Amino acid sequence: MSIATHLSAIRRNLPPTVELVAVSKYHPEADLREAYAQGQRDFGENIAQELHRKAQNLPPDIRWHFIGHLQTNKVRLIAPHVSLIHSVDSIHLLQAINNSALNLGKTQDCLLQIHIAREQTKFGLTPSDCLSLLDGSEWRNLTSVRIRGLMCIATNTSDTEQLTAEFNQMQTLFNTIQTRHFPSTSSFNLRSWGMSDDYPLAIECGSNMVRIGTAIFGPRPRQ
Numbered sequence: 758m759s760i761a762t763h764l765s766a767i768r769r770n771l772p773p774t775v776e777l778v779a780v781s782k783y784h785p786e787a788d789l790r791e792a793y794a795q796g797q798r799d800f801g802e803n804i805a806q807e808l809h810r811k812a813q814n815l816p817p818d819i820r821w822h823f824i825g826h827l828q829t830n831k832v833r834l835i836a837p838h839v840s841l842i843h844s845v846d847s848i849h850l851l852q853a854i855n856n857s858a859l860n861l862g863k864t865q866d867c868l869l870q871i872h873i874a875r876e877q878t879k880f881g882l883t884p885s886d887c888l889s890l891l892d893g894s895e896w897r898n899l900t901s902v903r904i905r906g907l908m909c910i911a912t913n914t915s916d917t918e919q920l921t922a923e924f925n926q927m928q929t930l931f932n933t934i935q936t937r938h939f940p941s942t943s944s945f946n947l948r949s950w951g952m953s954d955d956y957p958l959a960i961e962c963g964s965n966m967v968r969i970g971t972a973i974f975g976p977r978p979r980q
């Protein structure tokens with residue numbers, strides 16, 4: 758089956774309130790063009806150099822999402838192109854993003870990545886570190902970044918009870934933060950959870966932004 762077929766099958770099953778980020782990391786630009794021709798405009802990449810290259814070669818109305826671990830020294834490379842950074846996991850990184858955005862005269866939308874999975878290897882803030890960061894005042898002075906919501910990568914498992922517990926924990930954390938830190942900010946409204954194997958469940962548990970790669974583009978050429 759083609760990329761177009763996969764994409765339209767997924768779109769048909771998504772509620773209209775859920776945004777689809779097509780995760781195109783490692784896939785050639787021709788694959789992105791094929792999805793673009795079907796009207797897809799949101800694409801996710803996890804390597805700064807790759808996002809930079811693809812953004813230069815592909816149509817300018819694409820909204821690029823950075824979904825990988827971001828080092829502060831790579832922020833400048835993606836800053837001109839990126840629409841939403843999903844993977845903020847420290848105040849230090851948020852400050853670097855703010856500096857780049859300030860230089861470019863833009864406001865950079867970001868999500869805080871939460872470490873919710875059982876695996877030790879996943880990046881992200883623990884829920885309590887996230888609350889401490891937001892309880893602090895530093896982020897409030899970073900006026901060129903806008904925190905739009907939360908992101909997580911759930912445990913890589915087929916155990917739906919485990920996955921449900923993790924997504925529900927995310928929704929609870931989101932609600933807590935919305936009430937406590939963004940009571941009058943309607944732009945804190947993005948819940949980025951759900952990938953190829955778990956997105957239907959993620960949506961049942963409150964996701965409104967899914968990041969789907971394999972189910973659209975097939976297996977990645979290399980990792």
Ligand SMILES: *Cc1c(COP(=O)(O)O)cnc(C)c1O
Nearest residue numbers: 780803824952953968969970971
């Ligand atoms: C690769 C990746 C995805 C997409 O994973 P699939 O299983 O291919 O859908 C989603 N989110 C992040 C953060 C990723 O790195």
